[in-house]
Amino acid sequence: MPLIPTIINWFNVKRMHQISLFKSYPVEVQEEELMKLLGKAENTEWGKTCHFQTIKSPEEFRKSVPLHTYEDLNPVIDRIRDGGRNILWPGEIKWFAKSSGTTSSKSKFIPMSKDALEECHFRGGKDALVLHCNSFPETGIFKGKGLTLGGSQKINNYTNQSYYGDLSAILINNIPFWADFIRTPPQKIALLDDWDKKLEEISRTTIQENVTNLAGVPSWNLVLIQYILKQTGKDHLLEVWPNLELFIHGGVSFKPYRKQFEHLIPSSRMNYMETYNASEGFFGIQDDPATDDMLLMLDYGIYYEFIPMNAFKGTDSETITIGEVIPGENYALVISTNGGLWRYIIGDTVMFSQVFPHKIRISGRTKHYMNAFGEELIIDNAEKALGIACEKTNAQICEYTAAPIFMTEGKKGTHEWILEFEKEPDDLDYFNEILDQALMSVNSDYEAKRYHDITLVKPKVRSVRKGTFYQWFSIRGKLGGQNKIPRLSNDRKFVEEILDIAVQNESLEPD
Numbered sequence: 001m002p003l004i005p006t007i008i009n010w011f012n013v014k015r016m017h018q019i020s021l022f023k024s025y026p027v028e029v030q031e032e033e034l035m036k037l038l039g040k041a042e043n044t045e046w047g048k049t050c051h052f053q054t055i056k057s058p059e060e061f062r063k064s065v066p067l068h069t070y071e072d073l074n075p076v077i078d079r080i081r082d083g084g085r086n087i088l089w090p091g092e093i094k095w096f097a098k099s100s101g102t103t104s105s106k107s108k109f110i111p112m113s114k115d116a117l118e119e120c121h122f123r124g125g126k127d128a129l130v131l132h133c134n135s136f137p138e139t140g141i142f143k144g145k146g147l148t149l150g151g152s153q154k155i156n157n158y159t160n161q162s163y164y165g166d167l168s169a170i171l172i173n174n175i176p177f178w179a180d181f182i183r184t185p186p187q188k189i190a191l192l193d194d195w196d197k198k199l200e201e202i203s204r205t206t207i208q209e210n211v212t213n214l215a216g217v218p219s220w221n222l223v224l225i226q227y228i229l230k231q232t233g234k235d236h237l238l239e240v241w242p243n244l245e246l247f248i249h250g251g252v253s254f255k256p257y258r259k260q261f262e263h264l265i266p267s268s269r270m271n272y273m274e275t276y277n278a279s280e281g282f283f284g285i286q287d288d289p290a291t292d293d294m295l296l297m298l299d300y301g302i303y304y305e306f307i308p309m310n311a312f313k314g315t316d317s318e319t320i321t322i323g324e325v326i327p328g329e330n331y332a333l334v335i336s337t338n339g340g341l342w343r344y345i346i347g348d349t350v351m352f353s354q355v356f357p358h359k360i361r362i363s364g365r366t367k368h369y370m371n372a373f374g375e376e377l378i379i380d381n382a383e384k385a386l387g388i389a390c391e392k393t394n395a396q397i398c399e400y401t402a403a404p405i406f407m408t409e410g411k412k413g414t415h416e417w418i419l420e421f422e423k424e425p426d427d428l429d430y431f432n433e434i435l436d437q438a439l440m441s442v443n444s445d446y447e448a449k450r451y452h453d454i455t456l457v458k459p460k461v462r463s464v465r466k467g468t469f470y471q472w473f474s475i476r477g478k479l480g481g482q483n484k485i486p487r488l489s490n491d492r493k494f495v496e497e498i499l500d501i502a503v504q505n506e507s508l509e510p511d
């Protein structure tokens with residue numbers, strides 16, 4: 001047997017044994033991760049202030065360290081960006097992941113330590129391949145290359161020694177040298193910040209490669225695929241890369257894009273793997289192709305806590321541990337990491353589909369949801385309802401965002417949905433009707449507010465021309481990378497911006 005496949009097989013077997021360990025003993029593994037984090041950071045500024053050296057249990061950790069949001073940590077992170085050492089994590093931190101969790105003008109800069117890169121993010125990428133090989137032992141994925149569609153690198157203006165970029169750019173910039181043998185395009189192309197130039201160069205340099213796997217955000221990969229097909233004149237992507245077998249995706253829900261990918265990559269051998277890889281850490285991987293849930297990865301140098309959303313009070317909340325979570329409940333995610341984030345409320349919410357092993361799905365955001373009328377509508381509800389409406393009306397959605405229409409004198413409130421379709425529904429009014437019924441079926445609070453139109457009336461659905469959301473990203477200089485628009489909002493900022501573009505497009509159309 002050739003040497004490289006033998007080494008890969010040995011590594012995969014060893015790693016699967018470690019994964020099996022934390023599946024069976026999640027509480028013990030998590031407590032061990034916490035003690036490792038505290039031990040490594042006990043001599044930092046925060047370690048001394050919070051008495052890390054004296055902490056011997058999760059209970060003592062909760063008492064000694066308060067919960068934090070990014071706003072709480074921002075002044076501290078600014079000090080680190082200025083060159084401060086041994087503050088949140090030992091040593092100097094040179095890289096900062098510019099968070100694209102929202103599209104607001106305010107950005108987050110997440111400290112990216114060497115430990116976070118190597119023990120969390122890179123390990124997560126390797127584990128995605130390990131789990132794919134475990135599910136498909138006859139895989140040919142290592143006979144070709146992986147194409148990762150990432151963002152761009154920019155130099156932090158604070159110091160010449162401090163750098164920032166989106167997460168994908170940082171990973172590409174710091175990836176081990178040997179990885180260049182199994183990935184494409186070249187680093188200088190992968191880090192281009194001119195989106196149109198990047199599409200052109202990726203297409204030019206990769207169409208002759210044997211690409212076996214893709215990785216990135218579904219919406220932007222779809223743009224790349226369509227560009228490559230246009231440039232090559234091919235009908236589908238397997239005519240360009242016949243050995244393509246895996247798309248590792250994350251950042252946004254894959255449900256609205258699945259049918260489009262299946263149409264453009266018509267193969268029963270094609271597999272799709274969701275990952276939960278945020279700027280703050282690599283949290284989950286879909287380990288079973290038969291389900292959409294992700295295995296929570298418990299040995300990446302991250303200690304998890306959870307806040308039940310029915311008792312969420314921000315930094316005044318009470319947390320529970322991995323051993324106390326219940327399937328089906330909605331939790332805000334709290335993390336302590338090897339990047340120096342201590343009891344950090346990340347802003348995402350998750351639900352556990354099962355425990356032992358602990359599997360999750362992203363249910364929404366602590367802030368990005370709709371609750372203008374007490375309806376508590378989260379992204380998980382929206383995705384399920386839109387899926388039902390698409391199935392019933394033979395439609396496919398490219399992009400969407402939604403916001404409330406607030407009550408005015410004599411008028412009740414409702415929700416407004418702005419949808420960009422890949423395939424228009426047979427009947428938009430019927431789509432609206434099904435969406436409303438589906439939302440009531442998956443959310444009892446929404447159902448109660450819709451009862452006899454007491455508080456909410458039937459939602460308003462607007463279809464915008466294809467390419468409208470792309471224009472929105474382009475106008476704001478947010479093409480490519482990991483940029484995304486919030487799906488649900490409690491104000492009308494994003495909806496109004498999209499509608500303005502839609503109106504302009506309509507006015508430019510010939511009579």
